[in-house]
Amino acid sequence: MNEQETDGSEVSMTGTDGARVLAFPRAAPGVEKEPETAPTSSARTSSEGGQSSSARTSPENGPTSSARTVTRTFPANKVSVGFLGISQGRVWRPKVYVRNPNYPRVTAVGCFFVEHSGGYQLIHTKSNKYLGHYTVAAISELEMKYAKKKRSSRSRKGK
Amino acid sequence: MPRKSAAAEVVKASEIPPEVIGAVVLADLAQIEADAATHPDQFARDRIIKAVTRLRDIAEGNVSADLASELAPA
Numbered sequence: 001m002n003e004q005e006t007d008g009s010e011v012s013m014t015g016t017d018g019a020r021v022l023a024f025p026r027a028a029p030g031v032e033k034e035p036e037t038a039p040t041s042s043a044r045t046s047s048e049g050g051q052s053s054s055a056r057t058s059p060e061n062g063p064t065s066s067a068r069t070v071t072r073t074f075p076a077n078k079v080s081v082g083f084l085g086i087s088q089g090r091v092w093r094p095k096v097y098v099r100n101p102n103y104p105r106v107t108a109v110g111c112f113f114v115e116h117s118g119g120y121q122l123i124h125t126k127s128n129k130y131l132g133h134y135t136v137a138a139i140s141e142l143e144m145k146y147a148k149k150k151r152s153s154r155s156r157k158g159k
Numbered sequence: 160m161p162r163k164s165a166a167a168e169v170v171k172a173s174e175i176p177p178e179v180i181g182a183v184v185l186a187d188l189a190q191i192e193a194d195a196a197t198h199p200d201q202f203a204r205d206r207i208i209k210a211v212t213r214l215r216d217i218a219e220g221n222v223s224a225d226l227a228s229e230l231a232p233a
Contacts, residue, residue, distance in 0.1 A: 091182040108182035110175075122186060124179060130172035131183050139195035142186060 094148035104139045105147040113139075181218065188215050 078140050104120060106111050106156075111131060113120040120139055122131040188211050195207040210228060216226060 009199045015217060023225070091178050092185055108186075111182055114210070122183065124170050124175055127170055128172075131170060131175075132186060132190075134186055134190050135193060137196070138186065138190035141193050143187035145189070 092142060092146035094146065104143060105137075106142050184218055185215065188218070 091108050092106050093108075095105050098105060103115070107113075108122075110125050111122050112125055114123055115121075116133065118134040120135055121131065121133050124131055175183075192208060192211045195204050195211070198204040198207065213226065216222065
C-alpha cells in the first residue's frame with residue numbers, strides 16, 4: 001500500500017522523478033529546517049535505517065526513517081530555543097565584592113536583595129518594584145548553585 | 160510611623176526584561192526546592208524535587224536526550 005499519511009502538521013513532497021516521496025514536519029516561523037539527509041545533533045539518530053515500532057510513515061523506502069528523525073527532534077529543538085533567553089543570560093552569578101557577609105553571595109542583573117521578614121526580598125533595580133520574597137533556605141540553594149565556591153585554606157605543613 | 164517600603168508595588172511581567180524574569184524563575188525554583196525539604200510526605204517531596212530539577216534543566220537549556228524524548232509528542 002503506497003498511501004502516505006499526511007496529517008495537519010506534515011507537508012508531502014514529491015520528487016521530479018516521482019520516485020521519492022518524503023514527509024516532513026511543517027517548519028514553524030523562525031525555526032530553520034534541517035536538511036533531510038544530514039544526521040541531527042540530538043538523539044534519535046539511531047533509528048536511521050532501523051525499524052521502529054510506530055507505523056507513522058510508509059515502511060518501504062529508506063528515506064522515511066530520516067523523515068521520522070526530523071519529526072521527533074523538532075519539539076526538543078523548539079523547547080530549547082524557547083528557553084534559551086533564560087539559559088544564555090547567566091542570570092545568577094556570584095558577587096564580586098561582598099560588603100555585608102550576611103547578605104546573599106549571589107546576584108542577578110537588574111535586581112538586588114533587601115532583608116525583610118527573616119528572608120530577602122528581590123527588588124527590580126530600575127523600577128524599584130517587588131519581584132519576590134525568598135527565605136534563607138532558598139537563598140542557600142541559590143548560593144549552592146551559583147555562588148563562588150569558598151576556598152579551602154591550604155596550610156603548608158613542614159616537609 | 161512605619162517606614163514606607165520600597166516593595167509596595169508588585170511589578171508586572173511585561174515591565175521587566177527577560178533576564179530578570181529568568182532570575183525570578185530560577186529563584187522561585189530554589190524557593191520551591193527549599194520548601195520541599197520540609198514537606199511531611201516523603202513521596203510528595205521526591206516528586207516536587209524531581210519536577211523542580213526538570214524545570215531547572217529546561218530553564219537553563221540543559222535538555223538531555225532522555226528529557227527531549229519525554230517532551231516529544233507520542
